[in-house]
Amino acid sequence: MKTADPELMRAINRFNVLDTIRRHGPISRVEISERSELSTTTVSAITGALLDDGLILTRHEGDLRNAAARGRPRVMLELNPDAARVVGAKIAAHSMVFVVTNFCGEVLSQLILPIRVNRQSIAVIADLIEDGVRRCVVDAGLSLGDVDSICIGLPGVVEHRTGIVRSSPIFRETDVDFASEMTSRLNVPTILESDAHAIALAHHWFGKARDLDDMVLVSLEQTLGLGVLHHGQLFRGAGGLSHNLGDLVLGIGPKDIVRLSALAGESAILGDRPDGGGRLAEAMRLGRGMALAQTLIAAEDNTLIAAATSAGEAVGLAVANIVTLFGPPRVIIVGSSLSLGAVFLDSLREAYRRAIPSSIQTVAELVFDESADETWAQGAAVVALCELYESPWGTTGPAPAL
Amino acid sequence: MKTADPELMRAINRFNVLDTIRRHGPISRVEISERSELSTTTVSAITGALLDDGLILTRHEGDLRNAAARGRPRVMLELNPDAARVVGAKIAAHSMVFVVTNFCGEVLSQLILPIRVNRQSIAVIADLIEDGVRRCVVDAGLSLGDVDSICIGLPGVVEHRTGIVRSSPIFRETDVDFASEMTSRLNVPTILESDAHAIALAHHWFGKARDLDDMVLVSLEQTLGLGVLHHGQLFRGAGGLSHNLGDLVLGIGPKDIVRLSALAGESAILGDRPDGGGRLAEAMRLGRGMALAQTLIAAEDNTLIAAATSAGEAVGLAVANIVTLFGPPRVIIVGSSLSLGAVFLDSLREAYRRAIPSSIQTVAELVFDESADETWAQGAAVVALCELYESPWGTTGPAPAL
DNA sequence: CCAATTTTTCCCCAATGCGGATTAATTCAA
DNA sequence: TTGAATTAATCCGCATTGGGGAAAAATTGG
Structure with missing residues (x-):
């Protein structure tokens, strides 16, 4: 266990103030004090140190209070982008x-x-x-x-x-x-x-979880990943392990175990195609598999539609299970597989709807996001x-x- | 976010000292200092306060160091049971x-x-x-x-x-x-x-997780429950929700969803029996279902053996999925269903062995525990x-x- | 009985956050 | 233009915390 010395206390409050400034744009000291529940004195001391360190900047404008504000105007503080x-x-x-x-x-x-x-x-x-x-x-x-x-x-x-x-x-x-x-x-x-x-x-800072301190993210790329945000922090398993969603077992077939990755992994969706494999295989090798798949699905490639459907179903079940375990208010689903389009998404939503227990049906909302590469x-x-x-x-x- | 005042600092260190005393029996101040990484001065101050409050007691014996210990003997401290x-x-x-x-x-x-x-x-x-x-x-x-x-x-x-x-x-x-x-x-x-x-x-304090600060417990009672210990604390989902394992989806049948509770719940194992239902139903109503089931299995009741086998299989898969998600060093499995005996356990172990991904095969160990009622x-x-x-x-x- | 040794406490310091008083910067009204 | 009112930010002193070093306490060995 970590020992609690004044240094830790300082670090905690300092981080809170800095984080408050980051989240709530240009913000005055008073408002920081309200949000962080620290006294104005303390906020003043900490922001003073942050200013000395060059981590934040003052800005003498942008006070959005009632225009008829009396008294000394608030000085707005914001992150120093160049820090x-x-x-x-x-x-x-x-x-x-x-x-x-x-x-x-x-x-x-x-x-x-x-x-x-x-x-x-x-x-x-x-x-x-x-x-x-x-x-x-x-x-x-x-x-x-x-x-x-x-x-x-x-x-x-x-x-x-x-x-x-x-x-x-x-x-x-x-x-x-x-x-x-x-x-x-x-x-x-x-x-x-x-x-x-x-x-x-990234979603917590800029994307679709800005307003939440608890949420779950499922990433559907070549690998199926999971990120859990718990009280504003990433939940890293014992020892800081990340979660490998693809290894989840979805069912036990007559001969062998059926894992999520076998149904919803990129290679599972695109690979092993009896016909027309040449083009798709080539596209896959170049990382363009999903883009081409989108085109093929639009052209009613039935093999692919079937694969996308069963992949969506598998992911829907897995998401339902994760919601059952973590009970997050929101689940964000990202990754290249989303570009498979409606076939995949509808199947996912339908499977989720069927699989989510009624008692927590309203707990979580599903959000899909096709982030640009640089967002990652x-x-x-x-x-x-x-x-x-x-x-x-x-x-x-x-x-x-x- | 909680504001960090001296009071919080105090509370943290105080709790650490108290918890160290609880865990490590009668213990001297020096050893507390070593374990908690607090200075001897601080430990002395805190233990002084704890003594004043009557939460701990001194004991002038039981120093287990080398018998040829020179110098002032250590005063051992322990919890005051009557606090x-x-x-x-x-x-x-x-x-x-x-x-x-x-x-x-x-x-x-x-x-x-x-x-x-x-x-x-x-x-x-x-x-x-x-x-x-x-x-x-x-x-x-x-x-x-x-x-x-x-x-x-x-x-x-x-x-x-x-x-x-x-x-x-x-x-x-x-x-x-x-x-x-x-x-x-x-x-x-x-x-x-x-x-x-x-x-x-209870297992963290007295049972099979005394040595661990991270572990997962699966309880197989009428309801299937989950407890996750993370850095020594219960992991409570957003809002303090407990986890309801029975709602986990294990597969999707031709007509409907198959949930864990439908395969491994107490009523799933014991209920819906075509033959001899009278006695078992009566026993179940009195909460003696599992005890009778044990007898019936010993008498080679094939319906029940089949039910226990598939229940074990289902739990094994679920546990594998949980290990995949949380990666705990140990999984403790408890609950009345354990009394189904070897049929159930072997099936569980075998399903787990098949389902656990090879990459984390050695991460978690499975431990079974049939706790007495009062342990709960x-x-x-x-x-x-x-x-x-x-x-x-x-x-x-x-x-x-x- | 004294030296050596180890544990525990005492004294003082630095750092922290907070409350109250003080200073600063503005608006409004006369 | 000037002064009162108002609000923001800071300064000063206090209580509390943990830590370091010295001192005291309680033993053993000779």
Whole structure:
């Protein structure tokens, strides 16, 4: 258990104030005090320190109170966008996306590399990522020295705490200490996170969960991932494991176990087609599988429609089970499989409707979101920013260890 | 978000010290200091306050160091068993169990009432519980005034935070504010908890999870429940909901959804028998169903063996899915269904073995436990004690509000 | 009986958050 | 233009916390 010294107290309140400023745009000290339930004195002290550290800025306008406001006008505070820069990356089987963001999480530059990293050696993948990071940083008009932190989002089972990739569809090996590898290559603190966790946090900051501190996100990419937000924080299982949704068992067939990934994984939907496999296989290899599938479904490709339908059904059941376990007010479903379109979605919704127990029917709402590629990378950047927000920084406090 | 004042800091450290003393028996101040990473000065101050408050006792013996220990001997500290008394209750369909425990959670008296409360009105159930609590307290040689807190463990979906029973197989109504009802009846602070959460905490304090701060417990009673311990605390979903495992979907049949409760619920295993239903139905009504089932299985009742087998299979799959999601180091499985014996257990283990993904095959170990009835009630008592431990109490601090 | 050793406490310090008084910056009315 | 009213932000002093180092306490070994 963590010992509670004044330093911790400080860190907690400091983080709360900073987070309040981030969430509620330009905001006055009084309002921070109301929202955070800290006294105005304390807020003043903390914002003073944050100003000294250059993490926030004052702005003498934008007071939105009743125009007939008497008295001393409020000074609005907002994040200093230039207080830090981070790099976020999303590595998928057929593409890599990089973004550089400022302290607010706003994208300064982005780089999409449609490169197949699938099953390359670790060294090659690390090379490609290193290159992508460096290029994206240069595109933003910066150098690596200006970057405070890097976060790489990966599919699979990623141990955030230790920076080890337990297993990932894009790695041949397991238990790879990839965070250390990238940190020493780039000479910038680099952390890892599951791609599902990254996009979940992106939705909490910018997307469809801005208003919620509890929610669940299901990502349907090559790998099926899960992100659980609990009291505003990512719920990382014991030891910081991410969740690997594809391994969920949906039923037990006559001969073997039926897993979710076997019904709803990208390769399950698109692969193993008796006819016309050539084009689709080729598209899949290039990461364009879902786009082509959309076209084929529009052309009433019955094999594919059947696959999409059963995939939707499987995901609907899995989501219902997750809602049963976690009872979140909202479930956000993202990922490339959404582009399969109505066939998939209707099937998913219908299966969910049937599977969700009536007692919690109204608890959760389903939300679908087809995020752009860079949103995923932005999510990774947010993971990095979160750590910066919590770090001690600054002028005050005993050890400004940086 | 909670504001971090000195009071909170105090509360955290105080709780840590108290919890360390509870867990590690008679223990010296130095050792507390080592374990909690607080300075000896702070430990001394806190233990001083705890001694003043009468929550702990000194003992001038039992120093287990090297006998040839020089210097001032350590003074051992331990919980004061008489610092408080709580009542824990477990309400099931066919029986109620009450215990009175001391501050250590040791049972002072217990009362088992084999009464069917199933589907009685709320008022009648409340009457029965009130009576049970009063009797059990008297049995312990106490009066209600000596009781500091009461916790009632119930099957179903229980909102601990608000004290509302969302749905329970023993209640006809839903959304019952049962905590208020019992508090006003007994005039002692009364809280609720799901029975699965209660037994999970009991295992953390006294049972098979003493050594772990992360684990999952699956309870197989009339209702199928889940308790998740995360960093030493019960993981309560958003809003403090308990989990209702029985609603999990295991597959989708040709005509309808197949839920876990339909395969592994008590009534699913024992009910709907074409032959010999009379005796079993009668036994079930009296809550002796599982005991009789054990006998029948030993006598090679094939219908029942089949039911137990498929129930085990279903639970095995569900447990595998839960391990996939939470990745706990240990899963404890408890509940009356365990008494079905090897048929059930072997089937469960085999299904689990088949269903658990190979990547996390070694993460979790399965442990089975047939706890006595009073252990469940003791778990409820522990829930009550946990709240007492966290409450401010005492001589120090600004407001000794009691 | 004294030295050595170990535990526990005492004294003082730095840091924190808070309450009340004070200062700052503005609007409104005369 | 000036002063009163009003609201925001800060300053000062207080209580509380935990921590470090010195001192006291309680033993054992010679």
